[in-house]
Amino acid sequence: MSPELPPVVVTLAEIARIAGVGRAAVSNWRRRYDNFPSPVGGTDTSPQFSLPQVEEWLRRENKLKAALNPLDRLWPEYESLGNREATGLLVAQVGLWQSGVKTGRPTAGPPLDQRQRHLLERTLELAKQDEEHKIFDLLMERWLRAHVRQVTTTPVQLAELMAQAAAIKHPGPVRTVLDPACGVGTLLVAAGRRWGADHAAGLRFLGQDIDTVLVELAKARLAVGGFTERDLSNVSLAAGDTLRADAHPGVQADVILSNPPSNERDWGHAELATDPRWVYGQPPRTEPELAWVQHAAAALAPGGVAVLVLPPAVAARRAGRRIRAGLLRSGVLRTVIALPPGAAPPYGVGLHLWILCADGAPGRGGADGAELTFVDTTHAAPPASADKGGIDWPAVTAQITEVLSGTGAQGSISVPVVDLLDDQVDLTPARRVPRTRAATIVDLRRLWTRFDAHMRELRDAANALSALVPVNDDETVSLISVGELERAGALEIRPGQGLPESLVRRGERQEDGARVLTGAPLSGQAQLWLPATAVATGEQDGSLTVTASQDVIVSVLARAFDVWVDTDAPSVLGPQLVALRANPAVLDPWFLSGCLCAPANVHRAGTHASTTSRIDIRRLHVPRLSLEEQRRYGEIHRKITVFARELTDMRSVGGELSRALGDLLAAGQLPRA
Structure with a gap:
């Protein structure tokens, strides 16, 4: 007879993995369904639930997107063993037994207890038809992912x-x-x-x-x-x-x-002072x-x-x-x-x-x-x-x-x-290594063409902005918070959500794919994107936050706070981002974006207690202005955005130009005056 096992608990993230949905969908289920299982442990921010109760509820409510993966069912039991060492040693035993190198007990650590033996037997039963040892590979991948900060692996x-x-x-x-x-x-x-x-x-x-x-x-x-x-x-x-x-x-x-x-630093410097290896x-x-x-x-x-x-x-x-x-x-x-x-x-x-x-x-x-x-x-x-x-x-x-x-x-x-x-x-x-090649005449002319294009855009934006004159008006403009705008129906707040790691693609985006944003846009990041089918499914079931044209995106981490209008929608937002969808009949998105990113506004809404502090987006304020005035201010902000972008791009191209000319100068390949 199989031994009676202690209860196995799962987190919201594990429930999402078992059900094949995003974590936000599970949070929505908790709010919408009164019969969703109650937490049996954990904390308010990270509750834990009974795995048998969760499985029963998922089947009863028909919430399983696909057949239940047996490994998703087993992994919470591995994690419930209580510590990194016990889980890792048991995963190692799975690999040794599955490959035919059977041992009566681990070569390291204490003997397996009754619960561990039973879990090992169930895993090996599952792995009988697994000739490619995928079960062990997946268990080890999840163990490494759970302890990524403690274990460094070589790709x-x-x-x-x-x-x-x-x-x-x-x-x-x-x-x-x-x-x-x-x-x-x-x-x-x-x-x-x-x-x-x-x-x-x-x-x-x-x-x-x-x-x-x-x-x-x-x-x-x-x-x-x-x-x-x-x-x-x-x-x-x-x-x-x-x-x-x-x-x-x-x-x-x-x-x-x-x-x-x-x-x-503690590698044995003192006690190895006379070591013959040195x-x-x-x-x-x-x-x-x-x-x-x-x-x-x-x-x-x-x-x-x-x-x-x-x-x-x-x-x-x-x-x-x-x-x-x-x-x-x-x-x-x-x-x-x-x-x-x-x-x-x-x-x-x-x-x-x-x-x-x-x-x-x-x-x-x-x-x-x-x-x-x-x-x-x-x-x-x-x-x-x-x-x-x-x-x-x-x-x-x-x-x-x-x-x-x-x-x-x-x-x-x-x-x-x-x-x-x-x-x-x-x-x-x-x-020591010289550059692989000097720039050719084609390279230089392409760089000068790009530089001139940015220069024209920058000059146009500068001419428009330089004509603006500050207004000395003692009249105080009343402010309204984002939270009040939300309650009035002027905008919707759509927080970003956890991303399905197995579906996220890296590299060049396909034409029908949607880019994935995980923070403020930074140059040099590898592009992340999701296929169109995954985006459509995620938006439909509420597991993904997908932007629409003219949505305002806010990066809410205090150390990386940023606000911009999404001109490349649709975009899929990660958990550190928020989309604000303005009602165009009462609120201009460019005006909203320009007001939200003001330094004084950010200081009012953020705690700045640490680098992980988040901006309370509902505490940000914008002036109460008519829609006509908003659009006028919004157009100014659009020009400021163009000015900043072109300035950055021109600096980048100018740097490439100066390096290319410097290489040609050092190689003696520039014509004499």
């Missing part, structure tokens, strides 16, 4: 690129692969795919991580990734602090792939990344190759210049590659790849001819935002592999080591 595309780079620099047989900071094993899995044919030859995979749960998940990923139980006998993954207590002392690895932790100098306390670099260099076999992901500051910080100089003099550091921002967490930073080669590795000249190769991929790839979807991985991979294999030189330069050994020892690729 699969970057892991594949690193393995490919190592294979180019180490063309010979590989016997040992090491990741001293393996996390959930993404790099080891990529290595397994790259050198998988060598399993039978006794290829060893070694890894270590300070987080026991991540080590167990890494074991499960290797098992799911095609490693048989016999193959796993050559896999050694250990939990522990690699720098303080290396689980693989004396190892000689042919390939090291690692994305070590960064910016950690061949190039003891790393300063503020340079933990150089400790990992030297650890990797010490663990390389003759001819071995290491590829490490490092923050860009490691290439230039003054405290690490002596160690960088030592790595250059010894010939260990061969290549520094600058990746575009968005390649890996933190996504707003352009990370570096350092490639180390131990003595005996091919491709190195004598001491007199020693060189360091710099590669800057930011020139070959489109600019990326802090969103993962902005990287053109095929272009980045092609550029790096061509440079490493010697078949191309785009965005790269090889600099003699002696030229780098100055007071700074700055190894930043952007300061």
Whole structure:
């Protein structure tokens, strides 16, 4: 007989996922239906509900948009286990059992209790027909998403690129692969795919991580990734602090792939002061990344190759210049590659790849001819935002592999080591790699055409605005709040809502798609959009907030407050945005937009207690004016908007022009006067 399980609770977001709707739709159900289940826990802002009661209500009211996904039914039970460790270890067990590497109990952590065993059995029953191990992949994806602030993972595309780079620099047989900071094993899995044919030859995979749960998940990923139980006998993954207590002392690895932790101050600086790994100098306390670099260099076999992901500051910080100089003099550091921002967490930073080669590795000249190769991929790839979807991985991979294999030189330069050994020892690729090409006459004329167009628009707007003269009138204009306008029916307030992540697309928008806005418009962000069918369905069931022409959009976060008229409707608004739909018979949208963004108005409506403070939009005020006067003021605001936009665009184009002319000047390609 199955054991009786404690009650399982779900949040509003989980109910929305089970029902296949947006969270706002669930909130609407709570308000509209008196028989909606009452909360059984949580708080007023984040209530929790009984899962069996919710399921019964959804079926009774016919609110399920599709057949109930069994995984959506099971995941709340995983979360209800109570802590990150228990949930992660159980997810790892699912992967090991599903792949045939069965164990009577976890290799780490306490034995499974009755509830966990029952949940594991139900999951494995569900996974019997899952030959592609999608159940484990989905469970792990949700676990990582739930703990994204605690766990940093290496994107699969970057892991594949690193393995490919190592294979180019180490063309010979590989016997040992090491990741001293393996996390959930993404790099080891990529290595397994790259050198998988060598399993039978006794290829060893070694890894270590300070987080026991991540080590167990890494074991499960290797098992799911095609490693048989016999193959796993050559896999050694250990939990522990690699720098303080290396689980693989004396190892000689042919390939090291690692994305070590960064910016950690408590990495063992004092107790490791005399460590023999510090061949190039003891790393300063503020340079933990150089400790990992030297650890990797010490663990390389003759001819071995290491590829490490490092923050860009490691290439230039003054405290690490002596160690960088030592790595250059010894010939260990061969290549520094600058990746575009968005390649890996933190996504707003352009990370570096350092490639180390131990003595005996091919491709190195004598001491007199020693060189360091710099590669800057930011020139070959489109600019990326802090969103993962902005990287053109095929272009980045092609550029790096061509440079490493010697078949191309785009965005790269090889600099003699002696030229780098100055007071700074700055190894930043952007300061060494020249631009890929100078501007052509076509480029210049296109830029001048754009500049002239913006100049004309700016001049027209400036002429209209410069003719305006302030009116010295002592008469006080009465004000009316947005809340009062709403109650009077002059406008509707439509808050943005949570977005269906599985449906949101990134990149170039299709013609019938609607753009998705998640905050104040910022240049350089990867474009988000939703297909027309999803927009129509979401607007119909109330799960999406979709704008119409001339709606006023307000970004309500105090630190990013902004107001603008949506001239590119329809747009789908995220939770930090609000749409104001004005009644055109009584309220002009451009007048409304211009008044709402006034600094004094914002100060009155916002608390400004922290960066997460929100503007109370109903407390914003606008003057009481006739519709005719509103339209006149609205037209002025429209011209101010055009003036600001053209000024920004002209500054951008002017910057491109000045850089292009500067490059031509430096290359001696401008005609003499």
